[in-house]
Amino acid sequence: MQLNQVIIAHKAGDTLSQQWAQKSADQLEALGCDVLMGPSGARDNPYPVFLASASQQIDCALVLGGDGTALAAARHLAPAGIPILAVNVGGHLGFLTESLEELQQQTSVWQRLLDDRFAVQRRMMLQAAVFAGNRHHLEPVSDRYLALNEMCVKPASADRMITSILEIEIDGEVVDQYQGDGLIVSTPTGSTCYTVAANGPILHPGMEAITVTPICPLSLSSRAIVLPPGCVVSIWPLADQELTTKLWMDGVLGTSIWPGHRVDIRMAECQASFIILREDYSYYKTLREKLQWAGARIRYTNNHRN
Structure with missing residues (x-):
């Protein structure tokens, strides 16, 4: 070097x-x-x-x-x-x-x-963008956001704790609707951070995989799921009358997600390189x-x- x-x-x-x-x-x-x-x-x-x-x-x-x-x-x-x-x-x-x-x-x-x-250790990252429109015609309404640990979709309010209702699609297929504090979409690097605190799995950082983990879901059947790296995770906020749903990247506020918007999260085109x-x-x-x-x-x- x-x-x-x-x-x-x-x-x-x-x-x-x-x-x-x-x-x-x-x-x-x-x-x-x-x-x-x-x-x-x-x-x-x-x-x-x-x-x-x-x-x-x-x-x-x-x-x-x-x-x-x-x-x-x-x-x-x-x-x-x-x-x-x-x-x-x-x-x-x-x-x-x-x-x-x-x-x-x-x-x-x-x-x-x-x-x-x-040595150089390369770690997978996630990228996210917000889209508006219907299923057949979506237009991007945000910049591209990057995260090394996780993308998180959850509400934020200054005066009370809000329960969110989020629908998740994987590669265009509806998988579930989660009612709780939000959803974490994580890399293997992020599996030892917010994800493990939410009772998600620990993944080796040498892997390429995406983990979706619900935060305090109001259902005992809601569980974390590990996906191949080529999947696209789409999240829709439902019943968000107070307009509080946000996209967070590594714990930093990215943008607001309005009703009718959808956030798509996938493996990023770039990787983080750390010197060991x-x-x-x-x-x-x-x-x-x-x-x-x-x-x-x-x-x-x-x-x-x-």
């Missing part, structure tokens, strides 16, 4: 993340690299400016924060094919990030990138540590391995 121009995005409002961003920028500039640096957060989106102001090809992005910061980077950088080195600085669980220990050997990190001594520095990287180790499975705390001797 070349390091001619690099993005550095740090978690907005986090002092430690900002300090490491400046330290990294100084190291990269000493190597002759052009650095584009700025905060990323709920009210800060530096990526359009980064992409518009780049004087040459962007080689990679160093993203300092937690999973939310990494998700924002993936949504904006995946279409451009820019690999992301996400490091957990000021984050919480850190499913998508490298540990800060990897960055503390900074000179070694940049040399490893220059020498191509790293850990030589002992293991997805299962991540599950054990981040989800604090009982097997990670209870140790029995397994003599059968010998």
Whole structure:
């Protein structure tokens, strides 16, 4: 990998993340690299400016924060094919990030990138758009939205909790109507986030699959379903008299969905690319540590391995 121009995005409002961003920028500039640096957060989106102001090809992005910061980077950088080195600085669980220990050997990190001594993990994403019209003639009425974890269709109200009624089609065939708090359409990456909290399945991120999981459905028969990656999931809001149904992407508001509108969700044309520095990287180790499975705390001797 070349390091001619690099993005550095740090978690907005986090002092430690900002300090490491400046330290990294100084190291990269000493190597002759052009650095584009700025905060990323709920009210800060530096990526359009980064992409518009780049004087040459962007080689990679160093993203300092937690999973939310990494998700924002993936949504904006995946279409451009820019690999992301996400490091957990000021984050919480850190499913998508490298540990800060990897960055503390900074000179070694940049040399490893220059020498191509790293792995790249590509992860499936979802794209969504809202359409209006009848079944035989639909017109797009929104932009394309991207998500690495999940798309979620659920209502939002400032003064009360609203039950939504959503009809779902898969490849044009009506599957069910869900009454509850909403629907999650997830990637394998997102299966360990909102989906698993809603009692959905955990899928290995190396897979390509789409999971549809109802949120607190008012029916014991409503269950999560796992679909092939080529499926198109269409969701119609029904009985939405208060006009509260929204489309959310990775927990960020995308757009409102009005009665008569339909949101189509499918596998995205682009993938997120994450740089892996850990030589002992293991997805299962991540599950054990981040989800604090009982097997990670209870140790029995397994003599059968010998």
